[in-house]
Amino acid sequence: MQAYLEQIDRVIEKGMYKDNWESLQQYRVPEWYRAAKFGIFIHWGVYSVPAFGSEWYSRNMYIKDSPEFKHHVETYGPHAVFGYKDFIPMFRAEKFQADEWAELFQKAGAQYVVPVAEHHDGFQMYDSALSDWNAAKMGPKRDALGELKQACEKRGLSVGASSHRVEHWFFMGHGREFDSDIKEPLKRGDFYWPAMHEPDHQDLFSKPEPSREFLEDWLCRCCELVDRYRPRLIYFDWWIQHSAVKPYLKKFAAYYYNRAAEWNEEVVITYKHDAFSFGTAVPDVERGQFADVKPYIWQTDTAVAKNSWCYTEGNSYKTARQIVQDLVDIVSKNGRLLLNIGPKADGSIPDQDRDILLAIGNWLAVNKEAIYGSKLWRKPGEGPTQVTEGQFADAEEKPYTCADIRFTVNGSYLYAICLNMSGKNRITVQSLAEADAAVKPNFHGIIRNVSVLGMPGEVRWHRDSEGLHIETPEPGGEMPVVFKILVD
Numbered sequence: 001m002q003a004y005l006e007q008i009d010r011v012i013e014k015g016m017y018k019d020n021w022e023s024l025q026q027y028r029v030p031e032w033y034r035a036a037k038f039g040i041f042i043h044w045g046v047y048s049v050p051a052f053g054s055e056w057y058s059r060n061m062y063i064k065d066s067p068e069f070k071h072h073v074e075t076y077g078p079h080a081v082f083g084y085k086d087f088i089p090m091f092r093a094e095k096f097q098a099d100e101w102a103e104l105f106q107k108a109g110a111q112y113v114v115p116v117a118e119h120h121d122g123f124q125m126y127d128s129a130l131s132d133w134n135a136a137k138m139g140p141k142r143d144a145l146g147e148l149k150q151a152c153e154k155r156g157l158s159v160g161a162s163s164h165r166v167e168h169w170f171f172m173g174h175g176r177e178f179d180s181d182i183k184e185p186l187k188r189g190d191f192y193w194p195a196m197h198e199p200d201h202q203d204l205f206s207k208p209e210p211s212r213e214f215l216e217d218w219l220c221r222c223c224e225l226v227d228r229y230r231p232r233l234i235y236f237d238w239w240i241q242h243s244a245v246k247p248y249l250k251k252f253a254a255y256y257y258n259r260a261a262e263w264n265e266e267v268v269i270t271y272k273h274d275a276f277s278f279g280t281a282v283p284d285v286e287r288g289q290f291a292d293v294k295p296y297i298w299q300t301d302t303a304v305a306k307n308s309w310c311y312t313e314g315n316s317y318k319t320a321r322q323i324v325q326d327l328v329d330i331v332s333k334n335g336r337l338l339l340n341i342g343p344k345a346d347g348s349i350p351d352q353d354r355d356i357l358l359a360i361g362n363w364l365a366v367n368k369e370a371i372y373g374s375k376l377w378r379k380p381g382e383g384p385t386q387v388t389e390g391q392f393a394d395a396e397e398k399p400y401t402c403a404d405i406r407f408t409v410n411g412s413y414l415y416a417i418c419l420n421m422s423g424k425n426r427i428t429v430q431s432l433a434e435a436d437a438a439v440k441p442n443f444h445g446i447i448r449n450v451s452v453l454g455m456p457g458e459v460r461w462h463r464d465s466e467g468l469h470i471e472t473p474e475p476g477g478e479m480p481v482v483f484k485i486l487v488d
Helices: 002-014 031-035 067-076 084-090 098-107 144-154 165-171 173-177 212-229 246-262 320-332 351-370
Strands: 038-042 112-118 161-163 233-236 268-271 282-286 298-303 335-341 405-410 413-418 426-429 447-452 460-464 467-471 481-487
Touching: 002 212, 002 246, 038 351, 098 144, 098 351, 112 144, 112 212, 112 233, 144 212, 161 212, 165 212, 212 233, 212 246, 298 320, 320 335, 320 351, 320 405, 335 351, 351 405, 351 413, 351 481, 447 460, 447 467
Parallel strands: 038 112, 038 335, 112 161, 161 233, 233 268, 268 282, 282 298, 298 335
Antiparallel strands: 405 413, 413 481, 426 467, 447 481, 460 467
16 A cells, blocks of 8 residues: 555646645546436445345444334344344345446437445445455456446446545444444454544534545545556545545546546546535535536536435335426526436346336437537526425425426527427417517517427417417327427
8 A cells, every 4th residue: 555655645746736726726526527418327235135124224224223124133143243244245236237237328318427436335336456345356256337437438428536535534434332243453454444433423424533544545546546457537525625634635536637647638626515625526416406507517416216326125206207306407597417226136137127217218319409419598597486405305296387498509490499388389488578678678589499308290389578488299298398488
């Protein structure tokens, strides 16, 4: 590890980016990511074997009286006899076909793919020289990240990786509180190490403070991931906000940006809360979005399932319509949607996940010009439905009406996207009313033509002081309807 730390310092010393916020402010969001609007997130790992509760099974199974604890004892026996590590031989991935996954993501209309490289449980889904506890050496004995990267890039998809390693500091700590397989002495390199006490929920980001040894290990793992796989995007989960992590976070960003420059590549880091100084990476909102347009690039990460990020038996799913509505709303406000699926332990993708992705892909195949590479209009939308701002706010489907419309621009066309036109064939776009400066600052552009993507037949339309009135040849269906408006 010491040799790797010295390499990190050399790269930073020679490169343009230094490990301070002032230097990292030179960062600019790359064009490929500005054009990208839709990505696929993948939570797949050892936690997919029990398929119970959520991807936090490895933590919760060691908390007495939790549903996971009770389920574990009843199903697998006492923790001292069968611990989390004993799921690894059961994680065989015998049905995993990277090319089939990549083909599905392409059909879904995704532009980038972000597999979880290491979750809080500490099991790496890639080949590593820093730990033997990885999918290339145990369980499937396959480099899952490497195989998927190769398959996706063959299809023109950008590939990133996510690291949730920093939360491993405390994730397995409850296993020390009773007779389990998490026993002293624990040392670096052990699967369960360090298994420290869980942070106080009143002070999540300052105590307990991770040790220097753990943070150096975290930094080396992140940099090894960069060097071995050259991901175009690195996603970090929430605990990098911890005050003790900040110096190492700056080192990682400088290293990653400098290595990307060496490779003539443009890359992205996404983060939550205020882990990065604003402008040095891309902010992310977990399971939520912004209520209004932002002048900066941002991302939402959410999942097809409401209750879990990984596959669990009996997942509660969102509808494809709900996800497409959120995608449209997010894009109109300068965001991108990173949508998670949870494959089964055998490497197969559940039918519900697959069906949702294909429905999204079918919609994007018809309406992609309003999404991919689109730009902001002077306002993101109109309508009565208010979007709740912030994280963990997207579980329930929003009560959109035919008056809820979002706008994007691409070339000479303005796109007005009606979020819910089900059963109706008339809408009024109030923001496109004829100009009347004495009343309100209406739209002064000249509308030459109006059509509906994917809907043949004559579209009737006219403008007056109330808005642009549009009548379609047939009623709208379940999914959002896109009006293509030629403007001079």
